Amino acid sequence: MEPRLDEHRLRGLHQLGSPGRAGQTSALGGVVRAGHRVNSFVGGHRLGVTLAPRPARAGGSYREGTSVASSRPLDPGERLRYARHLTLPGVGEAGQRALRDARVLVVGAGGLGAPVVSYLSAAGVGVIGVVDDDVVERSNLQRQVIHTEAGVGEAKVSSAARFASQLNSGVTIMEHRVRLDARTALEILPEYDVVVDGSDNFSTRYVLNDVCVALRLPLVWASISQFSGQFGVVVPGLGPCYRCVFPRPLADGEVPDCAVGGVLGVLPGVVGTMEAVEVIKLVTGVGEVARDGVWLYDALSTTLTRLPLARDVECVVCGDGDQRLFDGLDGTGRGSDVTEAGQVPQVDAAQLAELDDPLVVDVREHTEVAARPVPAGWGEVVVRPLSTWEPSTAPELLTAAQGRAVVTVCAAGSRSARAARVLLDESREQTGPRIMSLAGGLAAWKEQAEPRARELD
Missing domain, CATH: 3.40.250.10 (Rhodanese-like domain)
Known part of the structure; x- marks a missing residue:
């Protein structure tokens, strides 16, 4: 069943205006700095070639097993670089072209975002947007492996963009140095095919879930704490959304974060890499997307457990009833009836x-x-x-x-x-x-x- 919360209703509930777009373009392989608005572009495809529908929105919504249809074949350099993908059953040239033509937004350039940005860049995802308003701190370096000592004090989006561009010059990196809320999410997300939550905080995760359901964009999310992590995929219309599983958000800080409870340095690398795998499956159409459950990873026992879940017909976002929880939303994903x-x-x-x-x-x-x-x-x-x-x-x-x-x-x-x-x-x-x-x-x-x-x- 199609989600009932459409983009216009979400804007009204968040008391938002029209997001608007700028019509500037970017050449493939460059680094584009953006504020609240994403430049409308398709890197390297402003040559009179019409791009095929995005995988997330083919026919108006994501369809399982589909991928982006590419506008041109791989060139010799791409064939050499991605040779190990080309021989993979289910990926091949069509899958690599889909990756090249995909646009993926990574929210958070920290512990989870670092492996996502690095592996998606290495995989040849054509356009990667990075959202983060923070700067690199020395305490980040224990787990956020795309940043360096020389980059301490630098904006994380700039540090991430430099790393990704040095790893793969054929990838366009969009920098969004903003704090993501409902307003900025509605301005940024429509330019992308898949969204990855690497923020690891409650308010951002709920905003991303709600906006992705409204826009019918797949969302790959994850969370980590100490020695364990969890992840899942929201595919609007084809499975539960995040609120089906966790209906009401906790306030940030109610559950100890990495600064308070600590985190094993390699843990976000493991869980973030799992997020990257799900993105590649979404884009190429290979394999089964982890959309009907929550996966739990325990580093101490070396176990990966799936909790099967189904869509909640009473969910306030994607369910069959009215979205009463959204009355009074403050733009952070919380309703006024949640925290008092x-x-x-x-x-x-x-x-x-x-x-x-x-x-x-x-x-x-x-x-x-x-x-x-x-x-x-x-x-x-x-x-x-x-x-x-x-x-x-x-x-x-x-x-x-x-x-x-x-x-x-x-x-x-x-x-x-x-x-x-x-x-x-x-x-x-x-x-x-x-x-x-x-x-x-x-x-x-x-x-x-x-x-x-x-x-x-």
């Missing part, structure tokens, strides 16, 4: 102690729980980090409660309020237990129990 703790019942520590054997759901990360466990005597405690919640988590917790009150707990009250909201939404389908969130989280309890302590969890 006041929308769920609150309980303080004293009130919690008066409850009769409640089920206490600790939604912090396991590392946080190990550092500061929930106090003894609060009731039965189960640990379910909010970052790991799946569609089945809420029903399982309500069943485990067996009619008892459920109290969600986190460090400062924000994550627990979100978890309580999910449980409340689920319990409306049945006669469920009382559901509450610990007001202010363990930090508030700590200040009450230990007046001299002021350190947040």
Whole structure:
């Protein structure tokens, strides 16, 4: 079924104007610097040759197993450079020409974006756009391998463009030194065939999902943390979108990022390379795209696990109903009904102690729980980090409660309020237990129990 959220509705919900385009061109092999707008161009094809439909939008939407039809055969230099692709079954010359004529946008030039940019450049993707508003820092060099010590302080998009151009002079790199939000996404994304999320933050991922569904663009996304990562592909109309899996965004910072929780330096290289593989499959039509599930990679156990998923007919973006979540969107992918703790019942520590054997759901990360466990005597405690919640988590917790009150707990009250909201939404389908969130989280309890302590969890 076709997605119901079209581009015009998305603009209205985000209170956006028309994106507009500039009509300048770029020669293949150059580096083009852009602000909020992408120059309208097809590198190297302004010679009266009409480009065939893009793979992402053939006939108005992506069709599985299709690829870009090329405008000209490979020249001798290209045949030599990409010889190992030309002998691959399912790729061959047609696939390499499709890569050459493709336009791929990589959002984020950090840990995930680095392997994507490098391998897509090496593969001969004709136009690669890079979006990032940050500069290279020394702490980036542990994992962001396209940047160097000499580039510290330089804009990441410029550093990435230089790396890609030195690797493959036949690739055009578009630099977009902007912070991606709904407005800039609607200005930039229409010029590309496939979008790759290498940002590794919640707000950007949700904006990309929503805009890609509206524009019917395939989105390859990934996320990493410490020793593990996950990735998937959104193909509008042919599988679930990101909101089908994770309906409501967490606020950036609610789950420890690389700066707080750390990350194994090689991990984004592994997961980002998987993103690059999915892009190549989308463009060439070879293989099966990872569009019906989430893939989980654990570096410590060396396991790759697929969680099969289906499109949610009630999804607020690609489902069959109204997109109520979008009312009040602020341009960051969040609705006004998502973040306010006041929308769920609150309980303080004293009130919690008066409850009769409640089920206490600790939604912090396991590392946080190990550092500061929930106090003894609060009731039965189960640990379910909010970052790991799946569609089945809420029903399982309500069943485990067996009619008892459920109290969600986190460090400062924000994550627990979100978890309580999910449980409340689920319990409306049945006669469920009382559901509450610990007001202010363990930090508030700590200040009450230990007046001299002021350190947040």
